Amino acid sequence: MDLNFSAEDIAFRDEVRTFIADNYPAGLRAKSEEGEELSKEDFLSWHKVLAAKGWAGIAWPVEYGGTGWTSVQRYIFAEESARGDAMRLLPFGLNMVGPVIYTFGTPEQKAKFLPRILSGADWWCQGYSEPGAGSDLANLRTKAERFTGDDGKEYYRVNGQKTWTTLAQHADWIFCLVRTDPTVKPQEGISFLLIDMKTPGITVRPIITLGGEHEVNEVWLEDVIVPVENRVFHENKGWTCAKFLLAHERTGIAGVAASKRGVERIKTIARTEIDSFGDDAQPLLANPFFKRKVAELEIDLTALEFTELRTLAGESSGKGPGPESSLLKIKGTEIQQRITELALEAVGHYGAPYFRGFGEGDNEHPIGPDYAHRAAPTYFNMRKTSIYGGSNEIQRNIIAKMVLGL
């Protein structure tokens, strides 16, 4: 048992810290500090810096252009990224479809897609959820019928609707679960398709969420023609890819490093805000009620962190992410939500003004302190974390069944 990093780990940490300090775009730091919505260019700018350094494929094997880092190194990188207020790269290409392609894809698929995911040339989105298939993913209805084209090649004709498709408005490609055989059990008869968003028949419609953000979309597919070679793994065996991807999605979902920064931000706000009670105007952080909630949050975050470290240690000794990752998802998202609750509590009256963010060249100053104007929208927006990626109720079912044997 050793809690300390090795000398190599410390050297690695210092290298990462210096690189982020020297290379992270300053404009992005200001935006993420205030929780501003990011543009496509914002998302891609840091991706491209990391890709040039060879640090985009953090969890990828070296043979596919990844870093080949150990789980401890990945943990250090996440920690240092949060410490330096650097954004996390979007997971859809790097953490979701990428690993599916290098694990299940053909040599042609690997050659075609993996380098472009790493470089950020292709923006991916995820076509899993449907209006009738949320946490019950196997109930999906989008159908793909196979046919032979006039050119003699094999194609699928895809019809259906996907929803909650994050940042699909920017996407070049979507990976979809589709039903290729409606006559078998729900989990069978599903295939995993890669679809070019420029294909005729695809319509993206925005869904505006409670905080006013355009982050998610509906994606309609009407007679969308997809070549058979864009199917990953066997026909009707897409559930294997889906399960593999969901397990990967849940790792790193704990968000410990970002939550640590979130707690620090709350403390900064609570040192500035003044407590309501009594005759003397003390800082809010001196209010015993508020302080206790921050303390409990820190303690719960520490418990999550060390549980994640134990999981990482298990993974580095060869165990894949198992059902215990559901614990990280539940506790991680609950803590993320509590951070936004406390931030909203901390800003008091100035949680109420609704400020729609700055456009380019818009110099209007927000209402109230800078740290206040995103508190409520962020609180509303983060309600999603206990719903997406398999709701926390579903995660508890998974633990009950897979871990507790109930």
Next chain:
Amino acid sequence: MDFNFTDEQTMLRDSVGRYLSDTYTFDARMTAVNGDSGWNPGVWKAFAEELGILGAPFAEAHGGLGGGAIENMIVMEEIGKALVIEPYLQTVVIGGGFLKAAGGALADAVIPQIIDGSAVIAFAYAEPQGRYNLADLRTTAKKDGAGYVLNGHKAVVYAAPWATHFIVTARTGGSVRERSGVSVFLIPANAAGITRRDYPTVDGARASEVYFENVAIGADTLIGAEGEGLPLVEQVVDEATAAVCAEGSGVVRKLHEGTLDYSRQRKQFGKAIGEFQVLQHRMVDMFMEVEQAVSMTLMATLRLDERDRAKHVSSAKNKISRGARFVGQNAVQIHGGIGISNELAIGHYFKRASMIESQFGDADYHLRRYESLMD
């Protein structure tokens, strides 16, 4: 012990509820919320003329219905159920509360204007630094001949863009957070030297930062005695807090009902999600919070005239702030993704519930006040 409404009170509840469910649909509300002015003056006119509710808590001598806090509670609960943005709380409960307590010429002049709908009042009390402490005032009113000169900045003044009058708290003496030296004024919203920065609020209303720069006001704008206004401010804010508890009861009722409806319709894993025991228990817990919110609202409203009013109001607000969070968060969670979209009413009830949590003090503030008043 009698928790029954009188026939008049039942009629009031039924007529407001019917009017709102017939005309104040969610779509109509959102049209007003997203419009330029941010509210619907036609609704305000109907409140005055068709329903007569703007006179609910006022004496018949002023042209009112002769009611009081219970009538306010009834109206505010219906306002919560329909997510009404029009400023009944600010104008009738708060503005009316100050004027009724002050009496005299000002009350005689302005209360009839409230009742006929021509006066809209906004309560400019909070300041950027002061949080929920009503005595944390840097706004000053300096004696100047027969009148006063007002200077200061008031934060997040709900309904200010629509207001014909402001009720302003200011120091005529004493230091920040001192109990003495606080005075209350009712001044015209268009007085020279007042500027506003207007904005929408996250719960669909409109508010302003209001700046007073050498605003000259007459001695006849003073409500109550100079320098001794804090007890009156505390009393009216307690009445307003009880009214917000009533609104909160209506909001959580609708959050719960909407969630029940959805859980009966939404199918996952081959059955309605309402059939899953874990969600059933959650909705039972929500139900219990809703019922307790109604109980606490009633308790606080019935005790507004008692000596330990403050303690009872704080106990109600603490309970309802916690309940609003629990019911609101779980309503969204049970709705799943659709719960966080801006299209459905459920999210807007959640947003209003979230603002009610902290309005006139959050759960922590009221728990501390309760503790300080415990025997």
